[in-house]
Amino acid sequence: MRRPLRQRLAHGRRIAAVLLSSQYAYMLEYRAEIVLWALSGVLPFIMLGLWSAVDAGGGLGMGPLQLARYFLAAFVVRQFTIVWVMYTFEEDNLNGRLSPYLLQPLPLVWRYVAAHLSEQVTRLPFVALLVGLFFLLYPAAFWWPSLSSLLLGMLATLAAFALRFLMQFTLTMVCFWSEKASALERLLYLPYLYLSGLVAPLALYPEGVRNVAFWTPFPYMIDVPARILAGETVPVGQSFAAMAAWAALFLPINLLLWRRGLRHYSAMGA
Amino acid sequence: MAIVCAQGLGKTYRVADKQPGLANTLRHFVSRRERTIEAVREVSFSIEPGEFVGFLGANGAGKTTTLKMLTGLIHPTSGTVEVAGCLPHRRQAAFLGQITLVMGQKQQLIWDLPPLDSLRVNAAVYGIPPAESRRRIEELAEMLELGDELRRPVRKLSLGQRMKAELLAALLHRPAVLFLDEPTLGLDVNAQARVRSFLADYNRRFGATVLLTSHYMADITALCPRVLLIHEGRLFYDGGLETLTQRLAPCREVRLELHEPMGAGAFVSYGEVEAIQGREVRLLIPRERLTEQVGRLLADHAVVDLSISDPPIEDIIGRLFHQGALA
Numbered sequence: 001m002r003r004p005l006r007q008r009l010a011h012g013r014r015i016a017a018v019l020l021s022s023q024y025a026y027m028l029e030y031r032a033e034i035v036l037w038a039l040s041g042v043l044p045f046i047m048l049g050l051w052s053a054v055d056a057g058g059g060l061g062m063g064p065l066q067l068a069r070y071f072l073a074a075f076v077v078r079q080f081t082i083v084w085v086m087y088t089f090e091e092d093n094l095n096g097r098l099s100p101y102l103l104q105p106l107p108l109v110w111r112y113v114a115a116h117l118s119e120q121v122t123r124l125p126f127v128a129l130l131v132g133l134f135f136l137l138y139p140a141a142f143w144w145p146s147l148s149s150l151l152l153g154m155l156a157t158l159a160a161f162a163l164r165f166l167m168q169f170t171l172t173m174v175c176f177w178s179e180k181a182s183a184l185e186r187l188l189y190l191p192y193l194y195l196s197g198l199v200a201p202l203a204l205y206p207e208g209v210r211n212v213a214f215w216t217p218f219p220y221m222i223d224v225p226a227r228i229l230a231g232e233t234v235p236v237g238q239s240f241a242a243m244a245a246w247a248a249l250f251l252p253i254n255l256l257l258w259r260r261g262l263r264h265y266s267a268m269g270a
Numbered sequence: 271m272a273i274v275c276a277q278g279l280g281k282t283y284r285v286a287d288k289q290p291g292l293a294n295t296l297r298h299f300v301s302r303r304e305r306t307i308e309a310v311r312e313v314s315f316s317i318e319p320g321e322f323v324g325f326l327g328a329n330g331a332g333k334t335t336t337l338k339m340l341t342g343l344i345h346p347t348s349g350t351v352e353v354a355g356c357l358p359h360r361r362q363a364a365f366l367g368q369i370t371l372v373m374g375q376k377q378q379l380i381w382d383l384p385p386l387d388s389l390r391v392n393a394a395v396y397g398i399p400p401a402e403s404r405r406r407i408e409e410l411a412e413m414l415e416l417g418d419e420l421r422r423p424v425r426k427l428s429l430g431q432r433m434k435a436e437l438l439a440a441l442l443h444r445p446a447v448l449f450l451d452e453p454t455l456g457l458d459v460n461a462q463a464r465v466r467s468f469l470a471d472y473n474r475r476f477g478a479t480v481l482l483t484s485h486y487m488a489d490i491t492a493l494c495p496r497v498l499l500i501h502e503g504r505l506f507y508d509g510g511l512e513t514l515t516q517r518l519a520p521c522r523e524v525r526l527e528l529h530e531p532m533g534a535g536a537f538v539s540y541g542e543v544e545a546i547q548g549r550e551v552r553l554l555i556p557r558e559r560l561t562e563q564v565g566r567l568l569a570d571h572a573v574v575d576l577s578i579s580d581p582p583i584e585d586i587i588g589r590l591f592h593q594g595a596l597a
Contacts, residue, residue, distance in 0.1 A: 011394075011397055014394045015394045015395060017394075018390050018391050018393075018394040019391060019394070022380065022383065022387045022388070022390065022391050025383055025387060026380055026382055026383055029382040029383070030382075096373070096376045097376065097377075097378075099338075099343050099371070099373070099376065100371070100373075100376065100377070100378035101378070102343060102361070103341060103342075103343065103366060103369070103370070103371055104366060104392070104395050104396075105363035105366040105367055105395060105396065106395045262345075262361075263345050265343065265344060266283065266344060267338045267343045267344055
């Protein structure tokens with residue numbers, strides 16, 4: 001017999017709180033590694049230097065301040081949308097750690113979601129430090145996003161994380177059939193890098209490429225939230241609708257692959 | 271009514287079949303060959319609530335595969351299985367809340383945190399109220415003789431302490447059916463004895479049903495009045511341990527360290543000479559003649575050291591199957 005909704009919600013809240021706090025404690029044990037990961041995400045700053053040099057003549061159509069703010073926002077968005085579920089899942093599968101989790105009455109995905117969210121919280125102070133350092137070195141670029149831009153930007157970043165997580169978790173299901181499924185993610189990293197806006201704002205791309213890019217899920221993972229945070233005009237409704245549409249496409253595929261994968265699961269290493 | 275019921279259970283796997291060498295590697299890359307392995311074949315048995323059953327077999331006999339099917343981790347290729355009134359592979363919450371699987375070499379505890387953190391997660395996942403979970407942790411910790419260890423990072427615990435903490439984590443939700451796969455593997459003799467006495471106590475106190483696999487005959491003899499014996503995926507024996515012991519291990523292994531090396535001929539009158547290496551001799555002596563023969567050995571030879579043990583169960587089973595004793 002199903003428990004009343006209120007009881008189920010309270011149960012869910014307790015699981016969330018305990019999972020998040022234990023995962024946060026676990027991440028704190030690896031804080032030095034997380035700092036290094038945060039530092040390794042400075043690609044947008046390198047691209048800023050590169051594009052600033054290219055734009056010395058001012059022919060790109062984006063002012064230097066606009067460019068600096070975009071790349072700073074892209075750095076922040078990237079830090080909070082990093083997803084590594086495939087690598088952890090693959091390792092757990094190969095080492096036989098998946099089996100004890102599969103035998104508990106909690107969908108496995110929530111453990112990984114909690115791990116990612118806890119890692120983001122651990123990452124937060126270091127990201128703030130790097131942002132502060134950026135403004136110290138480049139004070140002219142300082143800006144406060146408006147409250148609406150900030151809230152919308154945060155929402156878009158959260159949605160971008162959710163979409164990226166869902167996409168990667170769907171690919172992760174290949175782990176049930178292949179021991180090296182993470183190669184797929186490495187392959188997908190290229191279009192992600194190019195089309196997400198991490199190496200350049202999509203506004204700088206030729207119109208044809210830009211149009212194609214917006215038919216993929218990648219621009220919504222960096223470009224759109226970064227531009228919202230940088231205070232640029234973005235078709236917000238259309239962007240959120242596109243993210244919802246991609247999620248609606250991936251979710252059933254994910255559930256289907258999960259069910260099929262479990263049938264195929266051989267409990268390796270256990 | 272049986273709490274575990276398997277009928278004609280079978281599982282086949284497809285595995286890659288590759289020969290060594292560069293040419294074979296390239297051949298395998300172009301044209302991958304696979305073969306089918308029948309890990310479990312037509313296995314049927316049932317277990318009543320509260321029973322403590324040993325599950326024996328050599329490595330690769332199909333024990334772990336059977337346990338994985340009983341817990342719902344893998345789907346059977348053929349046959350049916352029902353545990354606690356549920357179909358395991360459906361992995362419904364009602365089923366998962368009633369079972370546990372402990373694997374000696376695998377862990378569910380978070381490596382870098384104290385076991386108490388993992389226990390807190392388990393309590394939340396299984397919906398055990400905080401006060402009740404504290405009470406259960408205290409009770410189980412006392413039974414397992416665990417104290418401060420629960421507040422130390424798992425990576426800092428000894429193998430024995432870690433195994434006990436794993437058991438605590440696996441039993442916090444008080445499952446009705448325990449599947450234990452080599453829970454004493456790698457533990458020293460004292461830790462093995464403590465885990466054994468805990469399992470016996472748990473079975474008595476909570477009326478839990480236990481299916482235990484172990485390579486240590488001592489685990490089986492101490493805990494399991496009934497045993498299942500599996501070989502090459504087939505169930506060969508289902509019955510009392512005593513009958514099986516008489517059929518399987520009528521002898522005990524006597525290890526001698528002599529003052530000086532001697533030939534095998536000097537020992538044939540005491541029992542079967544298993545091996546002689548330098549000053550070390552291994553003999554198999556029938557149980558009923560053990561005292562008499564050990565007395566003779568000590569009187570007849572200059573013995574520096576002597577130990578008596580059950581031969582490894584794997585050896586006994588292997589030898590018996592080789593001889594066709596159970597076929």
